[in-house]
Amino acid sequence: MGTPGAELERLVDIMRRLRAEGGCPWDREQDLRSLRPYLLEEAFEVLEEMDRVGYGGPLRPLCEELGDLLFQIVFHAQLGAEVGEFTMADVAKSISDKLVSRHPHVFGDLRGVEGAEQVLANWAKLKAEEKKRKTGSEGSVLDGVPVAAPALMRAERLTEKASRIGFDWPDLAGVRGKLAEELDELDEAIASGERDAIEHELGDVLFSLANLARFIKAPAEDALRMAIRRFTTRFQHIESELRAEGVPFGEATLAHMERHWQAAKVKEKALPPPARLPRAAITTVRLRVADLPAQRAFWDTVAPRLGWSTGRGGAEEAVYGDGVLRVVFQRGEAPSTGTALILEAPSARAVERLRAALEETRPGSVLQAREGRLDFRDPAGLVWEYTTSAG
Structure with missing residues (x-):
């Protein structure tokens, strides 16, 4: 590969x-x-x-x-x-x-960033500073949402961007209350029969729904797309059943179609759960070590030979990673040993290069070496397996 x-x-x-x-x-x-x-x-x-x-x-x-x-x-x-x-x-x-x-908390000197909300707020601030350097104006925090994007998606992204500078509801109750208010105003517009008023209030309802979707972290565009998928599946079930019954096209009653619709819903609920749920990716492995300086010195040598970079951590941490997975060594009482941590090697040659480097710079750390596999121990006593057949 x-x-x-x-x-x-x-x-x-x-x-x-x-x-x-x-x-x-x-x-x-x-x-x-x-x-x-x-x-x-x-x-x-x-x-x-x-x-x-x-x-x-x-x-x-x-x-x-x-x-x-x-x-x-x-x-x-x-x-x-x-x-x-x-x-x-x-x-x-x-x-x-x-x-x-835009990630100074990862690649720069910014410290004390807590949570995704603060990251997004910093992102908006940095983006405005970049735009001011390029154009002389900070522009709008709403810039960057394509006009041609689907309307529900655009509404959600606009409210998200506005929230980054504090323009947001303090809690879910406020968002839900606004939706109820807009629904009442839509009812009034429908009662009036005025087309422009109906369109105006319906737009406000849809916008409030998109904002609610953002707040509860269920994207409106995704939710609607899944609802369309369910509707399509159920309606095609109705069509299939009507054909099997010999009902001429367009001649089934609403009650007849509704019976098949409800049967499709029952069938849908009876389906087994997905055989495999989407996987949760491992992003960080945190390991406690008693002697952090020794561990850092060892991995400062090993990490580059694995294609890893050295990350920024706190004073009590040593951080390494490949852009997807981070390994964080943290000063503390080390757990009992006995667990082998396995790293996949790109080739037998890469295994050999690491073996040679360890034997030259870290004598005694190599436990076992053979074609395509290397076992070594770091200063914390953790055993690592570097192999071409990881699985």
């Missing part, structure tokens, strides 16, 4: 060849305008696959759909490169620089 960087380089080279003289006629004809529908289509296909995973489906097909979406990004970057504006490297550098600058 290649590294992410190598595979991305391969994809960029493939795209360059498709667009070059003698490449693919279809790819050579495309421009930014013609690619717009494909970008949307691939994004929606990723979303559909995410929904299937949410219902207990396999995760692997999502990989293919993400690849299709990535290809669209590489395609756009190639168009930028052809006119000398930017390359795929510039795209990656741009987002990397942005993430680093």
